[in-house]
Amino acid sequence: MIIVFIILIIALIIGCSIGYNNTDYNEEGWILGIIVSIILFIVAIIVLLVLIDNIKQLDITDKKIQMYQEENNKIESDIDILVKKYIEYEQNTFKNAKQESSMVLVNLYPELKSNELVQEQIKVYTDNNYQIKKLKEKKLDYQVSKWWLYFGKVE
Numbered sequence: 001m002i003i004v005f006i007i008l009i010i011a012l013i014i015g016c017s018i019g020y021n022n023t024d025y026n027e028e029g030w031i032l033g034i035i036v037s038i039i040l041f042i043v044a045i046i047v048l049l050v051l052i053d054n055i056k057q058l059d060i061t062d063k064k065i066q067m068y069q070e071e072n073n074k075i076e077s078d079i080d081i082l083v084k085k086y087i088e089y090e091q092n093t094f095k096n097a098k099q100e101s102s103m104v105l106v107n108l109y110p111e112l113k114s115n116e117l118v119q120e121q122i123k124v125y126t127d128n129n130y131q132i133k134k135l136k137e138k139k140l141d142y143q144v145s146k147w148w149l150y151f152g153k154v155e
Helices: 002-022 028-089 102-108 116-150
Strands: none
Touching (some): 002 028, 002 116, 028 116
C-alpha cells in the first residue's frame, strides 16, 4: 500500500516538474505542488522504513515466543518432577492426584506451594506466560504492517 503511495507521489513530482518547466511564466502553484510532493515523499519513505522495521520484528518476536515457551516447558517438567517426588513422599495423601497436571497439583496442595523453589518457578512460569501473551499481541500488531507495506496477508 505504501509502495503504491510512493509511486503516486513520484508521478506527482514528475508531473509538477514537467508542468513547471513547460510554462513560460513561473507559477507558484507548480512550485507549491513540487514542495508538497517532496514532503509527502519524505514522509512516505519514513513510514516505509518503520513498516520494514515492524516486519523485521516479526522474526524476532517468533524467536522470543519460542524461547519463553521452551523455558516454560522446562519449568513445568521441573515442577512435575518435584510433584512426583512429593507424591512419593506423601503416597497416601495423593492417591487420586496422579492424573492432574503439575501446575494444578501445586495449586491444590499448599505444602507444595510453600516450597520456595516451586514458588520461584511458578513466578517465572507466570511471568513467561505474560511475556508470551504480550509478544503474541505485538506480533498481531506487526501483521498489519505487512498489509500497509505490500498488501501482504494478515495472519
